[in-house]
Amino acid sequence: LPPKTRRRIVLAMLAAFATLALYTFGKAVYDIGRNDGSRMVTDHAGQVELSIQQKTENHLIPYLYGTDKERNED
Incomplete structure (x- = not known):
């Protein structure tokens, strides 16, 4: 195409x-x-699950997700 076009x-x-x-x-x-006229409903978010750092030398899976109880059952 030409520059003008x-x-x-x-x-x-x-x-x-x-x-x-x-x-x-x-x-x-x-x-x-x-x-x-309606207002946004705000409510408590509840408990948030945080990641737990794994205590091994395996760097392929750096974090396990869930609570300590779930982690100990594995």
């Missing part, structure tokens, strides 16, 4: 992207706080 194609793609990006941003800003 390439430049037009690139600028058209950039304009389309910029238009969609600005529309998405504008709609998000407009919709902030518009949840029909």
